[in-house]
Amino acid sequence: MKNMKKSSFVVSALLAVILVLSACGGGSTGGNGGNAGTNNGAGNAQGGTKAGENFRIGMVTDRGGVNDKSFNQTAWEALKQLEGDTGAKVKYLESKTDADLIPNMNQFIKDGYDLTWGIGFLFEDAAKTVAEQNPDAKIAVIDTVVDLPNVESVTFAEHEGSFLVGVVAGLTTETNKVGFVGGMEMPVIKKFEAGFRAGVAAANPDAKVLVNYVGDFNKPDQAKVAASTFYNDGADIIFHAAGGSGNGVFSEAKDRAKSGKKVWVIGVDKDQALEHGDDVTLTSMIKKVDQAVLRVSNDLIAGEFKGGEVTVLGLKEDGVGLPETNKNLTDEVLQQVEEFKQKIINGEITVPTK
Amino acid sequence: MDKWRNIFNPSSVFVPLGAIVLGLISGAVIMLLGGYNPVDAYQALFEKVFGSPYDIGETIRTITPLLFTGLAVGFTYRAGLFNIGADGQYIMGMTGAAIVGIKLQLPWFIHAPLAVLVGALFGGLWAALVGYLKASRGVNEVISSIMLNWIALYLSNYLLRALLLEPGQQRSYFIHESASVSIGWLSRALENARMDWGIFIGLIGAVVFYFLLWRTKQGYELRAVGLNPDAARYAGINIKSSIVKSMFIGGVFAGLGGVFEVLGVFHYQVLSAASSGYGFDGIAVALLGGNHPVGIVFASILFGTLTYGSAGMNFSADVPTEIVRIVIGAVIFFVASHGIIQGIVKPFLASRRKLDRKGAA
The missing domain is CATH 3.40.50.2300 (Response regulator)
Structure with missing residues (x-):
């Protein structure tokens, strides 16, 4: 009997909670609906019927x-x-x-x-x-x-954009050693690597490119280890094409910057200087998805x-390339990048894809 | 009759049912808090699952791997082992099937069965390794099996890369048509839903599960080891071989899940950075099903339905997929915390029994 009372209490308490909440929920849904209505009205009033409304x-x-x-x-x-x-x-x-x-x-x-x-x-x-x-x-x-x-x-044409950041890396490196950290070893990412290698070689034939694929786009810890190895090995710039793993490269670079060492990262997909700061971000290879x-x-x-x-x-269609502002690049470097860019666009240089 | 009454006894039926209801109610509460209408959402879920022949077919496709991994976890649990490695066994099953399906060329009546068999063996042996470590060296199966999940993932990726990868692709070559276990006419009947023999083999697997454990001497020994290893040893049962055997059989179930994913659903294997997580869902399925084959079948249906239907909730009722995962999580939570449900269900049952007794008197 005692148990019975306890359990019916639990059940009725649960029901009470649900009733109260459903009242709240109903109210807020109504509110949302109302908002949506006004928004639509405003949109229509301003611009008439929009082109894509039926799509x-x-x-x-x-x-x-x-x-x-x-x-x-x-x-x-x-x-x-x-x-x-x-x-x-x-x-x-x-x-x-x-x-x-x-x-x-x-x-x-x-x-x-x-x-x-x-x-x-x-x-x-x-x-x-x-x-x-x-x-x-x-x-x-x-x-x-x-x-x-x-x-x-x-x-x-990721290889074209990567070629340009390769040029940047080749001209900027002081140790003549740069690194590439990839996500998974697959055709798309291989295009980044091939373009980057070609770009470095074109700008600075003496520079060496170290390559590591961490095997995943979501393993910043492994990318951090890879970056650490590269930096220890004497590389001073790392280009990553590793999605979320790339955050590990930035993390390693920031740690080193804190202890007074100057190292760079080249970001990927969007202007990563906005997220990781200009202290370590040299530039980015933007892919305009x-x-x-x-x-x-x-x-x-x-x-x-x-x-x-x-x-x-590709570069011609402005689908890949460097960000508009590059605080860390000298005019000299930017000028060279622009020259290479024109050469790629008018076909003087064909960037390899693998 | 008595047998069925034993399976469907009040606590084995009402505890999971109560857990599901409480889970759904918690989900409703969360949806209300988020400002979504739970009635619309559950309706959308229902419509997504049963709305068209295509959806029914794809729901069955979603249920199949959960059924296999549920059986894998449930079987070993009966022998007192907690098999967290179903994920790895599943992956090994995929790999075994893919290797045979792609590398060999045989007539269909040999090819498909052989691919299924090899995949099942891969899964079984992978699990038996865990059993062997436990039996011979006392390595805790939870730790070894979860670690072997990662080893299986990377070993499988390595084998794929070394043997099966189509150049320029992130996946293997397609398996030969003769190794396919898809059912073409059923797919066409269900608007191109991906149908294969997996679900039927899974249901047969549930029957095998039952017969092995409750109708054979081996099964009796396995269950005895699971219930009380010391008593079982005293009774002269070979505990070590029981452990290896039960892990092997569990691994075969999990491996078969992977086999049908490759031979029936995809017809190729993808280089994957993370496992699909079916092995872990299988733990929840087994738990919800009370580690009984009948329960596991129903639990996999529930999980598959919720999983597949979640896209409908998202699509038609604009409820985020996360909410559905919260509902699934809530169901597991309530099942795992038996006490809460029993506290609510038992008194009702007790009072009814009292009434029954009074009536009889």
């Missing part, structure tokens, strides 16, 4: 998820920007395992989305399967190529979706 664009992430501080996040931020600019409705689905890629893409397609993005090289096979099964659906992929009439592929996402999505809204085409964004 729905979906994006599927790989296992990194939408907050990966890298690829997926950049792409999603671009889509959010698109939503603000054009009024298109955007949505993402995260994939918990590799097996989720296909059902997640299918979710958007079966719901009639106008465009479905697959972000990252992992989508090659998933996008191919889905595109074959749904020939009317429009699909876009980044960093991989799917040769089907309803898929637009965007890849980057956001521009690619905006470009293809805007094409779609303008009715110019280029299914079946492969867009390669």
Whole structure:
């Protein structure tokens, strides 16, 4: 009997909590709805009907998820920007395992989305399967190529951008030793390494390039060890193409900067000086994933979706390159970089990809 | 009849059910706190799972590996071993199947069964290694199996790179058509959902699980070791061989999960930086299923449904996937803390029993 009382108390207390909370929840949902309503109204009043309002664009992430501080996040931020600019409705689905890629893409397609993005090289096979099964659906992929009439592929000429930071490293190094820390050893990252090597060699034939792949994009500890080895070995500049692992390279460089040693890191994907500071960040090899996402999505809204085409964004298309401001680079270095850039653009130099 | 009543006795049914209900309620509370409508969300989950033939098929595809790893953990648990290494055994199963599926060329009636067998053996032997270390050297199986997970991951990546990698790709070559265990007509019937023989083999596995443990002398010995190793030794049971055997069988189950992922779902293996985590989900499945095959089947269905349906909650009701993981976490939490549920369920049952007795009198 005593137990009985206790348990019915627990149950009734639980119910009470739920009732109270559901009242709160209901209220706040209503509030949100109201807000959304006013926002839409304001948008319409200002700009009339926006171009993209009838468009729905979906994006599927790989296992990194939408907050990966890298690829997926950049792409999603671009889509959010698109939503603000054009009024298109955007949505993402995260994939918990590799097996989720296909059902997640299918979710958007079966719901009639106008465009479905697959972000990252992992989508090659998933996008191919889905595109074959749904020939009317429009699909876009980044960093991989799917040769089907309803898929637009965007890849980057990472080797060209890496060549330029290689030039920077070659001209800046005082020890004639520079390092490269890669994530996983795969074709896309190999392009970074090949371009970097070629750039260093072009600017400073005496400089040596040390290379290490840590095997993952999310292992800053291993990248830190790799960076430490390189710096101990006499390298004074490290270029990383290792996503989240790269934070370990920055961490090591900061530790050394604290103890008074001057070492540099060259960042990747975005201007990493903004996150890690100018003390250790020499420059960055920017890969404009956001521009690619905006470009293809805007094409779609303008009715110019280029299914079946492969867009390669290189130096010429301003898809890769150095940040606009480089506090740590002398005018001399920047001038040389500009010269090499022009040579690559007009075809005088062909940068190797592996 | 009595047998079924033993399986579905009040505490084995009401404790998990109570845990699920409490888990769902906690999930609802969290959604309310976040300003989401739980009714819409659960409806979206339901629709995502049962909304179309495609989704039903893909839900089954999600359930399959959970069923296998659940059986793997449950089986060894019955023998008193906590198998955290199902993840590694799963990976070894994938690798074994991929090697046979890609490297050999055989007629289909030999190729597919051989690939399945080799994958299962890879998983089984990987687990038996843990059992051997425990039996011969007294190494705690929790520590050795979790460490072997990493070794399995990197060993598998190494083998992939050395033997199977398609140049310029992050994955192996495709397996030969003759090694595929996909069911083409079923896939076509279910709008191209990826269907394979895995779920059927998994259900057979659950039956085998039952017969091995409760219908054979070996099984009796395994359970005796699990219940009380000292008493079992006194009764003349060879504990060391029991440990190795039970780990091996558990590993076979986990390995089969990986086998069907490669031969049925992907048809290739990816160079992976981290494991898929099915082995760890399998621990929760086994726990929720009370380490009984029938329970594990139901638990894997629940987990698979929640996992696959979470995308629907995210998509249709705009609830973040994290919330669904919180619900799953809450269910495990409530199952793990038996006491809470029993404190609530038992008094009800007790009073009902009293009433029954009064009625009988």
